[in-house]
Amino acid sequence: MEMTARGLWTVFHGMGFGGLYLLACSGALVELYFFTASPQPPPPAPNQERFLKAYLIAMVVLAWVAVLSGAYIVYPWYRAAPPPGVADLSMFPQHLLLSSSTTSGWHSLGMEWKEHVAWFAPISITTVAFVFIRYGRDLRNHRQLRAAVLCFALVSFLAAGVAGLLGAVINKQAPVQGGHTIQLRAGEEK
């Protein structure tokens, strides 16, 4: 049971940070929706408020770690240029995708969209967390701020969803691989 170092980083980036972020986002959206839908929501209990603030901070960290690990660790492996004369492009995912008209769209549309739209997730959720932490229970007196916060959280979820879905599909078409091999578990010979 082995995995390459690049493959493992891709798992951390996509399924670890990104996947956890999407899960957390769905929970936050439900909480924010009920808080926003009511014209005058009841004040949250102090421990509930503390929990929500910590939850949002964890989401901010996850979102930033996901985009930064994607842009500065995984993406350079994805876009690496093959040396002249290399025929096997399996270690160069971007060039592998662009080498065929049946797969080039996964880069020109999929990756081009993913690499930019993903950044909307941390920007939006940072705004949501800041407003929540700044106002706390006083946010119940600001209906329009609550509505904006809900919209930003929704955009964050959508952006992370698009980036995550495209990332998963692109990695299936042309996986990021290489680096040293990590043995996760010794297998049994049949």
Added chain:
Amino acid sequence: MNTPPRVALHPRTALPNGSGAAAILSAGIGAFALAVLSIAADKSALVKSSLNFYGPTGPLSGVTTVAILLWIVTWVILEGRWRSRTVAIGRINAAALALLGLGLLLTFPPLADIF
């Protein structure tokens, strides 16, 4: 003589909305800037090379770094100006959400390629 308990005649005044408005508008501006910069880097070789801050990541490094700096600087400026003020939050929300929505649309390659 017992003094009667103090009763607040008015509910506690809400925090002014300026700080929240500053965060919301600056995020809209930052998101829109990211989309505009990504289009500029795609269309202009000069912008593309100028934004190539980190070779292995390419122009994406500059596009996102500049957009984030614009977002943070705008946020700090607006926070300084609006922190203790109540602002027209309806219009600011509309502007911020329009910028955010436009930014989202402009990152979609078929739309970005129109320019």
